Each structure stands twice: as structure tokens, then as C-alpha cells.
Amino acid sequence: MPTFTSRNYFNSAQEHLGLTAQLIRQQQYFASHYFAGLAVEEILRALSVKEGDSFDSSHSIEFWARKANVLPKGSDERQDELRVTLDEINRRWRAHQRYFTAKMLDTYLESTQLDKIRGDRVKYSSKRLFELAAEVVGLGVEKWQSNNKSKQS
Amino acid sequence: MAIEQQIKAILERDLPEARAEIARDADTDKVGGRVIWKGFAGYNSLRRQNRIFALLRRQLSIAEAKDISFIFTYTPEEYEQMQTA
Numbered sequence: 506m507p508t509f510t511s512r513n514y515f516n517s518a519q520e521h522l523g524l525t526a527q528l529i530r531q532q533q534y535f536a537s538h539y540f541a542g543l544a545v546e547e548i549l550r551a552l553s554v555k556e557g558d559s560f561d562s563s564h565s566i567e568f569w570a571r572k573a574n575v576l577p578k579g580s581d582e583r584q585d586e587l588r589v590t591l592d593e594i595n596r597r598w599r600a601h602q603r604y605f606t607a608k609m610l611d612t613y614l615e616s617t618q619l620d621k622i623r624g625d626r627v628k629y630s631s632k633r634l635f636e637l638a639a640e641v642v643g644l645g646v647e648k649w650q651s652n653n654k655s656k657q658s
Numbered sequence: 659m660a661i662e663q664q665i666k667a668i669l670e671r672d673l674p675e676a677r678a679e680i681a682r683d684a685d686t687d688k689v690g691g692r693v694i695w696k697g698f699a700g701y702n703s704l705r706r707q708n709r710i711f712a713l714l715r716r717q718l719s720i721a722e723a724k725d726i727s728f729i730f731t732y733t734p735e736e737y738e739q740m741q742t743a
Contacts, residue, residue: 567692570727570728571686571688571690574686574688576727576728581715593702596736618700
């Protein structure tokens with residue numbers, strides 16, 4: 506089994522966020538939905554795992570968010586924005602959705618009552634999840650770089 | 659009373675019939691967890707988080723509130739679904 510390091514997750518989060526954007530352009534909304542959530546899990550893992558840690562098979566956003574220490578320093582407002590973002594991601598995305606059909610994902614999203622829309626819920630949610638993921642990955646990348654700069658100096 | 663217990667007590671008292679699971683993370687030393695409450699049904703994440711943090715900031719000191727990382731929100735149905743994931 507390969508070893509997954511913090512740097513691996515840091516790279517894969519950005520790669521998968523880019524893939525998400527590409528899939529949206531190609532109107533592959535089911536796949537983009539999955540990869541957006543995966544990118545979030547990966548950036549949270551990047552901030553959480555330490556050298557020598559064994560692989561943790563949890564895919565829960567809740568679990569990794571609490572491990573990652575990702576809250577920005579500063580005002581309550583800034584921290585609350587991230588809390589809201591991760592709460593919503595956690596409600597939209599589950600790793601086991603990769604086994605869903607598009608219809609199952611649509612039914613799941615309907616049950617969450619997150620989007621008061623008519624029409625294609627998977628399309629809407631994949632675009633929304635991409636925006637949310639971009640915010641978290643962007644913040645995580647900054648934090649990861651800052652953590653690693655301070656380790657080197 | 660430890661802050662984890664204070665948070666649990668506040669949430670379970672002020673959100674009727676809610677269940678809060680709050681703990682301190684050994685790695686980050688921050689306090690967080692989840693709250694499961696039927697009253698969250700129909701609320702978006704902004705309203706849910708505003709509700710719980712308004713309650714906590716009113717009843718905790720600034721330093722205690724700064725000790726909190728994330729408290730994720732679920733209705734009982736959402737929590738049940740999450741557990742099967």
C-alpha cells in the first residue's frame with residue numbers, strides 16, 4: 506500500500522479541485538460533485554496527518570475538519586463563515602456517494618432540503634459544492650504553506 | 659465544569675430535546691463535535707450555526723468560545739443517514 510503523506514493530500518486536493526472545474530465545464534455533474542467533496546477531504550487530511558501516522562480510513566468531513574485545525578485566525582465572523590461552509594459541505598457530500606447512481610444522488614439531495622429549486626438538483630449542487638470546495642481548499646492551501654514555511658525556518 | 663460539558667449543557671438546555679456530543683481533540687486541543695436537533699429541519703447551515711454560536715457566545719467567556727473548533731449540525735434523520743455512510 507502506498508504511503509499517503511501530507512504533501513500527497515495537499516497536491517491531490519488541488520488536482521481534484523481542478524478536475525471538478527473541468528467536469529463542470531463538460532457537464533459531468535455527478536462526477537464533479539464527488540470530486541469536489543473529495544478535494545475538501547484531501548485538504549483537511551493534508552492539514553491533519555503527520556509523518557509516521559498510519560492511514561485512517563475515515564472519509565468524514567466532520568472528522569477531518571476537527572483534526573485539521575483549519576479555522577483562520579482573527580474575527581469571529583471569518584471563523585463563522587468557514588463553520589457554515591463546512592457544515593453545508595458535510596450535509597451535501599458523503600464519500601459513499603461514489604456508489605450512487607445520479608438518480609440516487611438526486612434523491613439524497615432532495616431529502617436534505619438544501620436547495621429550493623426545480624429541475625436538476627445534481628447540477629445545481631455540484632456547482633454549489635465546487636464554490637464551497639474552492640473556498641476551503643484555497644484556505645487550506647494557504648494554511649498548509651504557512652505551516653510548512655514555519656517548520657522549515 | 660469542563661468547557662466540553664458546559665457546551666453540551668447549554669445546547670441541550672436551550673435547544674429542546676437536542677443531543678450534543680462534544681469533546682476535546684487530542685491533536686488540536688480544540689473543543690468540537692456535533693449537535694442533533696429536530697428543530698434544525700428546514701434551516702440552512704447559516705441559520706443553524708448562527709443559532710448555536712449565538713447561544714454559546716452569550717453564555718461562555720470570550721476565551722472559552724475561542725476554544726471551539728467546529729460543531730456540526732444534524733436533524734435526527736440527517737444523523738441517521740450520516741451513520742450509514
